[in-house]
Amino acid sequence: MSKQTVIFILLLIALVLSAPLWYNSSEEDPLKPKQTGKTHETVFLTTPKGDEKATYVSNSHPQNVIFMIGDGMGLSQITAGSIAKQDGLALEKFRHIGLIKTYSTKLITDSAAGATAMATGSKTYNGAISMNVKQQNLKTILEYAEEDGWVSGVVTTATVTHATPACFYGHQPERRKVNRKLAAQFIAQDIEVLMGGGWTYFKDGPDGRDLIEEAQEKEYFVTNNIEQVGDYRPDKMLCLISPQLPPKVKERGNFLPLATKKSIEILDHPKAGFFLMVEGAQIDWRGHENKSSLLIEEMLDFDKAIAEALAFAEKDGNTLVIVTADHETGGYSINGGNKKTGEVKGKFTSDYHTATMVPVFAYGPGAESFTGVYDNTEIFFKLKHLMQVDKKNIQ
Numbered sequence: 001m002s003k004q005t006v007i008f009i010l011l012l013i014a015l016v017l018s019a020p021l022w023y024n025s026s027e028e029d030p031l032k033p034k035q036t037g038k039t040h041e042t043v044f045l046t047t048p049k050g051d052e053k054a055t056y057v058s059n060s061h062p063q064n065v066i067f068m069i070g071d072g073m074g075l076s077q078i079t080a081g082s083i084a085k086q087d088g089l090a091l092e093k094f095r096h097i098g099l100i101k102t103y104s105t106k107l108i109t110d111s112a113a114g115a116t117a118m119a120t121g122s123k124t125y126n127g128a129i130s131m132n133v134k135q136q137n138l139k140t141i142l143e144y145a146e147e148d149g150w151v152s153g154v155v156t157t158a159t160v161t162h163a164t165p166a167c168f169y170g171h172q173p174e175r176r177k178v179n180r181k182l183a184a185q186f187i188a189q190d191i192e193v194l195m196g197g198g199w200t201y202f203k204d205g206p207d208g209r210d211l212i213e214e215a216q217e218k219e220y221f222v223t224n225n226i227e228q229v230g231d232y233r234p235d236k237m238l239c240l241i242s243p244q245l246p247p248k249v250k251e252r253g254n255f256l257p258l259a260t261k262k263s264i265e266i267l268d269h270p271k272a273g274f275f276l277m278v279e280g281a282q283i284d285w286r287g288h289e290n291k292s293s294l295l296i297e298e299m300l301d302f303d304k305a306i307a308e309a310l311a312f313a314e315k316d317g318n319t320l321v322i323v324t325a326d327h328e329t330g331g332y333s334i335n336g337g338n339k340k341t342g343e344v345k346g347k348f349t350s351d352y353h354t355a356t357m358v359p360v361f362a363y364g365p366g367a368e369s370f371t372g373v374y375d376n377t378e379i380f381f382k383l384k385h386l387m388q389v390d391k392k393n394i395q
């Protein structure tokens with residue numbers, strides 16, 4: 001066999017052996033995410049009835065989570081805000097959207113059971129503050145985060161002891177007439193930021209305690225005016241803007257977006273992740289009052305807070321922002337209006353909550369976990385998995 005033939009055969013063999021190298025690189029789809037281990041998995045959760053239920057969740061892990069609740073904010077409330085704003089809501093920038101079922105032990109939930117479901121993963125009775133049907137405490141996602149070394153905060157346009165905010169730090173069998181008890185439960189926790197109304201419940205009370213004083217002893221910077229704080233960045237802040245229920249947005253001014261921005265500033269630590277809950281509470285109150293134009297004002301105010309959270313997350317790149325509702329209020333629908341002028345003619349079918357599913361908007365690492373139709377309790381299990389705050393149960 002001639003020398004040339006031998007060389008030719010050797011070249012042929014080398015060519016065949018190296019084919020996979022040059023064939024794959026040219027064919028691979030550049031957009032296809034790099035397969036670095038499992039990107040998604042199914043997390044099993046045990047329902048109150050004890051049966052297993054799977055929830056879809058991705059394997060990306062955000063450093064920070066901003067969880068935003070528009071109380072009573074259904075799709076019509078969002079649409080009305082979008083028509084009125086005309087140049088688009090911040091909410092319209094979210095790409096990952098899902099729908100949740102909001103029922104409690106009743107078809108129509110209240111805010112206490114709705115927030116308990118999302119904060120603890122358990123269905124409970126209307127009126128319960130992060131307690132189960134046997135009136136046992138249910139550990140909240142915020143408590144898991146604190147225990148795992150995260151810093152945390154709660155911001156609301158209601159009193160800070162109102163049902164929704166209280167479900168993240170407190171535990172009570174009944175939501176009424178427990179403001180003082182909840183204020184004391186807050187002081188017993190180690191949450192860095194609390195902003196909203198209700199300083200009456202922290203002042204010196206029948207139990208002989210002055211919870212404002214105790215907060216100052218625990219090194220909270222205490223104020224009743226967010227605008228006064230300016231660039232000051234305390235480690236811990238208690239901002240109580242009204243004696244009891246805060247006023248409507250017209251009187252309240254820019255409190256909610258400012259409080260959201262300041263909370264992020266305070267909680268954004270290089271060494272610890274943060275969990276922040278922000279509630280736009282008065283969308284619900286205007287729904288109960290069947291006041292369409294005032295409802296839209298509260299929706300636009302909440303959207304400004306969403307814009308603050310999104311602006312931070314876009315810059316930070318490691319923050320998951322979730323925007324959802326505990327239920328829809330008023331059976332609100334849009335029956336007329338004018339897209340050019342932003343006028344909205346809204347109608348109501350009820351002065352209470354409804355059972356209509358509500359949307360979930362997600363942005364950031366893990367956002368894809370919140371698409372699809374699922375139960376409000378699954379939000380807790382998705383967050384717990386994404387935040388990896390339940391060390392004991394991490395596979």
Ligand SMILES: [Zn+2]
Nearest residue numbers: 072111284329
């Ligand atoms: Zn309500």
